[in-house]
Amino acid sequence: MELGNAISILVLGFLVLVFGSILRRRASDQLQFWFLGWVFSLVHLLTGQLGPMIGMANQITSSLSSSTNILAGLCFIVAVVNTCANYRQRVCLAAAAGVPALLYSSAVSWHVTAKPLLSAIIASGLGIIFRVLWSLNRRFSRDLLYTAAACCALAFLVVTSIARGEFVGGIYAIQAGLFIFSGVLFCRRFPRWSIGPITTTIGFVAWGGSLLGIGSEKYGLSNAFMFGSAWNAPVYVVALGMILTVLEEQIQEAAEAGRRLAHQAHHDALTGLPNRVLLEDRLSQALARARRTKTRAAVMCIDLDRFKQVNDTFGHHVGDLFLKSVVSRLNSRIRESDTLARSGGDEFTVVSSDFEAPSVPARIAENLLETLQEPLMIQGCPLPATACIGIATFPDDAKDAEGLVRAADQAMYRAKNRGRNLYECFSAEARDALDIQNHLRKAIDEGGFEIVYQPQFFKNGDLACVEALLRFRHPTLGKIPPSRFIPIAEESGLIVAIGDWVLRQVCCQSVKWRNCSGISLKVAINVSALQFNRIDFADNVAKILAETGADPSFVELELTEGLVMNNVEDSSRQMKSLKLLGIQIAVDDFGTGYSSLSYLHRLPIDTLKIDRSFVEKIADLGGTRPIVETIMSLARSLGMRTVAEGVETQAQLDIIRELDCDFIQGFLFSHPVSGPEVLELLTTSYRAGSLCPSTP
Numbered sequence: 198m199e200l201g202n203a204i205s206i207l208v209l210g211f212l213v214l215v216f217g218s219i220l221r222r223r224a225s226d227q228l229q230f231w232f233l234g235w236v237f238s239l240v241h242l243l244t245g246q247l248g249p250m251i252g253m254a255n256q257i258t259s260s261l262s263s264s265t266n267i268l269a270g271l272c273f274i275v276a277v278v279n280t281c282a283n284y285r286q287r288v289c290l291a292a293a294a295g296v297p298a299l300l301y302s303s304a305v306s307w308h309v310t311a312k313p314l315l316s317a318i319i320a321s322g323l324g325i326i327f328r329v330l331w332s333l334n335r336r337f338s339r340d341l342l343y344t345a346a347a348c349c350a351l352a353f354l355v356v357t358s359i360a361r362g363e364f365v366g367g368i369y370a371i372q373a374g375l376f377i378f379s380g381v382l383f384c385r386r387f388p389r390w391s392i393g394p395i396t397t398t399i400g401f402v403a404w405g406g407s408l409l410g411i412g413s414e415k416y417g418l419s420n421a422f423m424f425g426s427a428w429n430a431p432v433y434v435v436a437l438g439m440i441l442t443v444l445e446e447q448i449q450e451a452a453e454a455g456r457r458l459a460h461q462a463h464h465d466a467l468t469g470l471p472n473r474v475l476l477e478d479r480l481s482q483a484l485a486r487a488r489r490t491k492t493r494a495a496v497m498c499i500d501l502d503r504f505k506q507v508n509d510t511f512g513h514h515v516g517d518l519f520l521k522s523v524v525s526r527l528n529s530r531i532r533e534s535d536t537l538a539r540s541g542g543d544e545f546t547v548v549s550s551d552f553e554a555p556s557v558p559a560r561i562a563e564n565l566l567e568t569l570q571e572p573l574m575i576q577g578c579p580l581p582a583t584a585c586i587g588i589a590t591f592p593d594d595a596k597d598a599e600g601l602v603r604a605a606d607q608a609m610y611r612a613k614n615r616g617r618n619l620y621e622c623f624s625a626e627a628r629d630a631l632d633i634q635n636h637l638r639k640a641i642d643e644g645g646f647e648i649v650y651q652p653q654f655f656k657n658g659d660l661a662c663v664e665a666l667l668r669f670r671h672p673t674l675g676k677i678p679p680s681r682f683i684p685i686a687e688e689s690g691l692i693v694a695i696g697d698w699v700l701r702q703v704c705c706q707s708v709k710w711r712n713c714s715g716i717s718l719k720v721a722i723n724v725s726a727l728q729f730n731r732i733d734f735a736d737n738v739a740k741i742l743a744e745t746g747a748d749p750s751f752v753e754l755e756l757t758e759g760l761v762m763n764n765v766e767d768s769s770r771q772m773k774s775l776k777l778l779g780i781q782i783a784v785d786d787f788g789t790g791y792s793s794l795s796y797l798h799r800l801p802i803d804t805l806k807i808d809r810s811f812v813e814k815i816a817d818l819g820g821t822r823p824i825v826e827t828i829m830s831l832a833r834s835l836g837m838r839t840v841a842e843g844v845e846t847q848a849q850l851d852i853i854r855e856l857d858c859d860f861i862q863g864f865l866f867s868h869p870v871s872g873p874e875v876l877e878l879l880t881t882s883y884r885a886g887s888l889c890p891s892t893p
């Protein structure tokens with residue numbers, strides 16, 4: 198055996214191993230057929246070289262050699278042909294093209310040279326291929342036409358060879374055609390012009406060309422398997438091209454996976470909108486642009502009204518569809534250069550830039566609200582979608598991204614408080630509120646709060662309880678009343694941390710009073726809805742009680758009527774867990790909200806605090822006395838105690854006493870006082886055993 202041929206066998210063997218190992222790691226139809234193709238190529242070479250050496254009959258050697266080369270070419274074709282959708286179809290096509298080609302080459306190898314028979318084999322083969330191709334696709338495609346044209350050209354070449362009596366030339370023509378067509382399909386399969394596909398295509402064309410060259414030079418069958426070393430160069434080029442193609446595919450897949458990951462990290466999975474991370478980036482870009490071009494930019498916070506209701510009533514699937522429809526409506530109304538992002542469950546944010554008139558964001562908000570006017574059709578069911586929008590504009594309302602988002606958020610809360618389907622621009626008042634909010638946040642960490650205590654008295658004048666009332670001093674605005682800062686703390690969520698602080702402070706204070714006076718005094722603490730609605734509220738209260746050593750039976754939590762009645766089931770559950778701790782519960786400002794009497798008796802309420810607005814007009818002619826009387830008899834029949842809030846005059850006190858109210862709280866007796874003053878009051882009140890009204 199020539200050295201060149203021995204090297205070729207070794208190289209092909211190595212290629213089989215290489216493609217085998219690639220196939221093990223990346224199983225695909227394409228690689229499977231490439232692997233098979235190289236196995237057939239190796240067998241082709243081995244038969245050609247070893248057949249005569251081991252004394253194999255010439256016909257068998259030539260038949261085997263040409264068949265395996267035909268099979269190799271077929272494998273390379275079906276590996277990349279686009280007309281096949283799966284493995285089975287590829288095998289089908291290979292069989293359709295392979296059987297006539299193999300029949301022809303075997304017949305010629307066995308010296309069967311009847312021209313009509315050979316022509317019939319080729320013609321019937323052509324028919325079978327067309328039939329199979331059509332059954333695979335059932336429609337005309339470019340690939341189908343190329344394949345059909347290539348088959349016709351090949352059949353024509355073979356038939357003319359037969360006509361000229363050059364039967365072996367027909368075998369070469371078939372092999373050459375298969376490899377050249379492999380090249381054509383390969384570059385169609387990889388339309389990107391990169392080094393891998395280009396190398397493979399050139400290799401295949403050269404491979405086919407070399408076979409044509411041998412075929413036309415020498416028609417002797419023995420030369421068909423004379424894989425002279427020079428002729429093998431195209432084979433190596435094809436192998437190199439295929440390996441490069443696989444590597445390129447791997448690099449491409451890795452890049453694609455990276456792109457997918459980056460997209461996932463920056464986009465919301467449900468709506469495909471930018472998420473908070475990307476929103477921050479877009480916003481900072483918009484602000485940088487606005488600074489550079491001296492234009493305005495706006496942030497709009499959009500919160501859907503009653504989305505929770507849609508989710509709870511129709512389920513999460515409908516909720517998801519609902520959100521997607523909302524997004525497509527909103528997207529249709531914003532400019533391409535603007536950003537619509539999903540910033541929370543039912544919250545969206547629009548960043549708009551490159552405008553000058555301050556009225557632009559309001560117009561966009563009007564458009565957005567208008568596009569939601571028409572109910573959304575979700576699974577054939579019309580669902581109304583409205584939203585509240587808060588707008589903040591750069592540089593008017595804030596100078597940085599964080600401030601702008603916070604301002605827009607606050608404006609949105611204000612819109613929500615006003616009702617539904619509204620937008621609100623950040624205003625001067627809102628700016629003050631934001632300033633207060635910033636200082637509240639600071640005060641949580643650095644101090645700035647104070648707690649005062651307003652006493653409540655028994656009818657007989659003994660001190661019964663004190664209500665803890667929070668005070669906040671703003672560094673420039675001075676004392677700010679709770680009616681102003683509590684809603685701001687609630688809107689921003691800061692009330693949760695502030696409420697915890699109050700609870701802890703008051704518990705510590707009550708322990709101090711007990712230790713100093715030997716008397717336990719009941720303390721009433723106001724609780725906000727946001728605090729109360731947290732799942733861990735009762736646990737948190739229990740923790741604070743345990744840590745401070747306060748006696749739960751001397752702690753009363755004041756909840757507002759609206760809070761309790763908003764969700765009676767949840768309130769009842771929460772109240773029961775608090776009662777289990779031994780805490781008492783009062784309903785504050787009773788009569789100002791809406792109470793369903795049918796629910797009231799099912800809640801573990803100890804005290805009703807009659808709102809100051811009723812006490813204020815209790816002594817007036819045609820005033821609120823009948824209402825107070827009704828509330829008291831209601832409380833009595835439900836076994837609850839009553840507190841009259843805001844008693845300021847003797848006339849009010851007289852009526853309250855006459856109506857037999859349990860406790861009295863008001864400026865007539867005492868303004869809110871400091872902790873040490875309570876201690877003083879505690880000792881004197883108990884020593885004197887009488888009521889000591891203080892002047893307002």
Ligand code: C2E
Binds near residue numbers: 678683
């Ligand atoms: P509230 O719980 O109904 O507290 C009673 C309010 O009425 C207190 O106002 C008190 O100073 C005032 N008041 C008491 N007697 C009289 C009176 O005779 N005449 C008049 N004109 N007013 C009287 P304040 O301290 O301004 O508190 C207002 C509201 O702020 C409280 O109403 C409560 O809802 C809320 N609040 C106060 N501290 C806290 C707190 O620590 N947490 C929470 N969540 N809310 C608090």
Ligand code: MG
Binds near residue numbers: 664723755785
């Ligand atoms: Mg209160």
Ligand code: MG
Binds near residue numbers: 808809842
């Ligand atoms: Mg009250």
